[in-house]
Amino acid sequence: MTNWLPDLTKGTGPLYLRLADQIETDIGEGTLPPGEKLPPQRNLAFDIGVTIGTVTRAYAVARERGLVSGEVGRGTYVLDRHLEGARTPSMAQQMPERLSVIPEATPAAIKLRMDTTSAPEIGQSAIIRNLLNQITQKHPDKIGDYTRNWPQDWREAGRKWLTSGDWKPDAQSIVPTTGVHAAIMAVIAAVTAPGDKIAFEQLTYASISRSANLMGRRSVVFANDGEGADAEDFERLCAQQHPKLVFLMPALQNPTLSVIPIERLKAIVEVARKYNVWLIEDAIYATLLEGRYTTLASLAPERTFHVGGLSKAVAAGVRGGWAACPAHMAPRVQTAHKMVTGGLPFILAELAAEMVNTGQAESIRGDVRREIAEREAVARRVFHGLDFNSHRNIPYLWMKLPEPWLSGTFKQVAANEGVLIDDEDEYKPARAEKVFHRIRIGFSMPSKRDQVAGGFATLRRLLDHGNAGYDSYG
Structure with a gap:
């Protein structure tokens, strides 16, 4: 017609x-x-x-x-x-589980969550269900009450999970927490006071900065680049602003995926010692690495709080997290965690410890790595020719937008097309003049690989067409 x-x-x-x-x-x-x-x-x-x-x-x-x-x-x-x-039939109904082609773009009526990076579902729900049944039968008198004592096996689980290469934390330095975010906020509460300054990279997991600001702390920012935190700019900041603490993600930083080289790590430690700055080392994504990496805690154990958890490698809903603290600081962080969060639920702490101590968390982590690798390979095929950072073990991309796209505009256009992503402002801990024109695309939340590829296809189409295919009037 x-x-x-x-x-x-x-x-x-x-x-x-x-x-x-x-x-x-x-x-x-x-x-x-x-x-x-x-x-x-x-x-x-x-x-x-x-x-x-x-x-x-x-x-x-x-x-x-x-x-x-x-x-x-x-x-x-x-x-x-x-x-x-x-x-x-929809493409999702026709596509096999292992992809060989790119499916049609995601329909606008569906909101596909590509703005989160929790561990993909690979069958761990059944394991969690069975463990919860065992825990409720074994500890019927504890699951409905406050957690009054912390069993040693909770600390032992943290020691096992946080160990990296030759660095093994002392079990007595471990504080079990309700996830990594809670661990970090407990450390901030334990070693800083309202009005103190906390240093952040110019791009980082900015939810910590926002949470710290709510607690009356002030955020100050220094530069990072393709190799991570800039040690020279960190020293400049320390000399001028005198932060009490710095938050870092040395291995597989969020969102840039950078890994700080050993010499730069040592330089950062020297600056922290010179200016008496505490270090928080967030290893939430580093736990997905298959190879060894050097930890800040191994270089500066006297001032580093090394935190990690299960949300990216096992299951986010378990809320399993641990902080390895400098000598004599664990009781202080434990108390701060209780004050900040209201306490540690027995059933979740026992579940996290049981998963690690029985080896089931390690088994799940291996399956999660393999699933992420499959999805990352699809991303590399779909986005071939574009500028982005990725890693086969990490469930997100850090994508450079082609001209003339702006980060916030592209995020809105993608949402209109049914795909939720993060723009660069999500990772800025403070207002800044520098613009990167980048977005972060997570791909672990969709349950099926063909859904992931459909989201990728939608985004690729938008990137290729440019903003001439977008209007917001009407």
């Missing part, structure tokens, strides 16, 4: 949704009967004065609603919804 022209003056909202609604209305009223061919996208865009991207998105919504079907080379046709099986 070539003479159908929709009326976009009706309705509210974005133009592509108005167009999709008009298609549905005209089908319902018989203006577009079953089997009718819709105008080619480029022709319709010209006739009604919108971008081709608007028409493409409208047709995609119409397909998702089961109104039309599209065939490459033939066009888009109105379906007879009264016929059994008339709706074309």
Whole structure:
């Protein structure tokens, strides 16, 4: 059909949704009967004065609603919804679990979470369920009460999980916590006071900065680059601002994926000693590394709080975390953790310890690594030719946006297309003039690999088309 022209003056909202609604209305009223061919996208865009991207998105919504079907080379046709099986199966239904091709883009009606990086589901839910049943039977008198004593095996689990290469923390230095974020906030509460300054890299896990600000601490920022925290700029900051503590992710930093070289680590330690700065070493992603890495705690055990947990490698909902503290600081951090969080739930602490001490956490970590590697390989295929950082063990990409995209604008466009991602502002601990034009794309939350690839395909299409295919008026 070539003479159908929709009326976009009706309705509210974005133009592509108005167009999709008009298609549905005209089908319902018989203006577009079953089997009718819709105008080619480029022709319709010209006739009604919108971008081709608007028409493409409208047709995609119409397909998702089961109104039309599209065939490459033939066009888009109105379906007879009264016929059994008339709706074309979705790509997710047709795709095998192991991908060899890129599926069609994610429909705009679906919000695909690619803004989080918790451990992917690889069957650990069944293990957790069985362990919880065992714990409730074994400790019926403890699961409903406050946690009054911390068994030694909780500390032993932390010692095992945090060990890296030749560095092994003392079990008595371990404080079990309700996740890594809680561990970090307990350390901040234990060693700083309201008004104290905490140093952060210019790009980092900024939720810590925001949480610290709520507690009355002040954030100060220094530079980082492709190799991680800049030791020289850190010294400049220490000399000028005198921070009490610095938060670092030396191995597989979030979001840049950098790993600080050993010589730079040593330089950072020297600066921290010179200016008497405490170090927090967040190893939440480093635990996914298969090889060894040098820890700050091994270089400066007297001032480093090394924290890690299960959320990225085993299961986020377990809330298993531990802090390895400098000598004599564990009781202080333990008390601060109770004051900040309200206490450690027995059932979660016992579950985390049981998973580590029985070896099940290690087994799950291996499966999680393999699943992440499969998904990262898909990302490298889909985004081939673009500028991004990735690692086969880490469930996110740090993507450089091509011209003329801006980070915040692209995040909004992706959300309009049904894919949730993070822009660079999410990782800035303070206001800054420097702009990186980057986004972070997580890929562990979707349950199926074909969903991940569909999200990648949507983002690739947007990146390739540029913002000429985007409008926000209407």
